[in-house]
Amino acid sequence: MSDLESIGRDILQELEEAWNDASGERFGRPFSADAEFVDIRGEHHRGQDAIAGGHQGIFDTIYLGSRVRFQLLQARSLAETVALLHSTADLDVPSGPLAGTLRSIQSLVLRREEAGWKVASFHNTLRA
């Protein structure tokens, strides 16, 4: 496994555990302060705080009790301090309007900061 794959898996695991513990604050931690997030509805969220708060909102409502599993597809370097990742997610939603399993694909752009590698961009799309 390359270093980038290892870093990517660690970040996805952190996101997965935060999601499954329904913690928006922890979900936001791997993101950079100025990170951008495009969700499955095509909404564009800007900044770690907005990403954390927005996720807490869905953890407490439409995705209450849901569990996610991320899988890294690939990771590659675009520059010494920038990497491009693709991953998939299977999300089991127990009840509500989105009940069932939602399959999605993500692209993530990681940037190495002083505090380590952070997610600068996350873009999520449902898979048909």
Add this chain to the structure above:
Amino acid sequence: MSDLESIGRDILQELEEAWNDASGERFGRPFSADAEFVDIRGEHHRGQDAIAGGHQGIFDTIYLGSRVRFQLLQARSLAETVALLHSTADLDVPSGPLAGTLRSIQSLVLRREEAGWKVASFHNTLRA
């Protein structure tokens, strides 16, 4: 307008003109050889040739006669040779199962190569 915004607008204009001329080959030109493309159905296409060929396929079928308008939302630098862009598109489809106007949002990662700035990653999601 920043240099990156100008570069981003030029690339979006190239994509728009290629789409509106239904040329998959021209649509593929702004992409790097190893570019990755996630489409609105969550399918992951790899490489300029696959992106060009896949687009020619939809230009000739479900998107026959369609016209797109891209709009740059923002462009920012992630490294000296890497930039992150977000844009929206309005696609008018005259007929077929997708007839109507499809609104979408894109994230693009540009990487500066010897031949200039190229699209390394393109991810597209329909807006609700």
